[in-house]
Amino acid sequence: MLSKLIPQNMIVILQYNNECKIAVYHIKLFQTDWMEKDKLKLDIRGIDLYKAWENIVSDIGNFELTIGKDLREQIAINDKINKLKKEIERLEKQARSEKQPKKKYEFVLEERKLKKELKTLLESI
Numbered sequence: 001m002l003s004k005l006i007p008q009n010m011i012v013i014l015q016y017n018n019e020c021k022i023a024v025y026h027i028k029l030f031q032t033d034w035m036e037k038d039k040l041k042l043d044i045r046g047i048d049l050y051k052a053w054e055n056i057v058s059d060i061g062n063f064e065l066t067i068g069k070d071l072r073e074q075i076a077i078n079d080k081i082n083k084l085k086k087e088i089e090r091l092e093k094q095a096r097s098e099k100q101p102k103k104k105y106e107f108v109l110e111e112r113k114l115k116k117e118l119k120t121l122l123e124s125i
Contacts (some may be wrong), residue, residue, distance in 0.1 A: 009053050011042070011060075022060055026053075027075050030061035066125050077125065084118045 012023045020040045023031040043059065046052035054071045058064065063078045065071070088111055095107035 011056065013040070024057055024060050026057045027072060028079075030057060032060055032062075069125075077121070081118065081121060084114055084121070088114050088118065 014021050014023060015037065018037050019034045020037050021032050021034050022042060023029060042056065044052050044056065046055050054065055057071060065074055091107050091111040095104050095111065098104040098107060
């Protein structure tokens with residue numbers, strides 16, 4: 001990817017026909033959904049360039065920055081939250097489709113454990 005070769009903060013606007021999306025790379029790739037070119041908007045706000053960059057990445061990545069956490073920490077926390085949610089959803093599906101009561105119970109116990117971990121993580125934010 002171009003942003004790995006050039007060590008600078010870059011915002012890339014991709015266009016196909018009359019639709020656009022914005023992409024940015026900071027630790028990982030973040031991008032918006034496709035939208036009409038006329039509706040494309042990017043607010044730049046912050047007291048310095050680093051804060052403006054943090055706000056751009058969080059807007060494009062669709063996550064909130066928490067006070068006291070830098071951008072890398074926030075991305076790691078959001079990744080962990082998303083992984084926990086996906087794992088909980090997977091376990092719920094397995095538990096619903098499982099025929100054996102013992103295995104079903106194991107899935108439910110694991111799901112509860114992950115929900116508790118997710119709750120603790122969300123409360124610490």
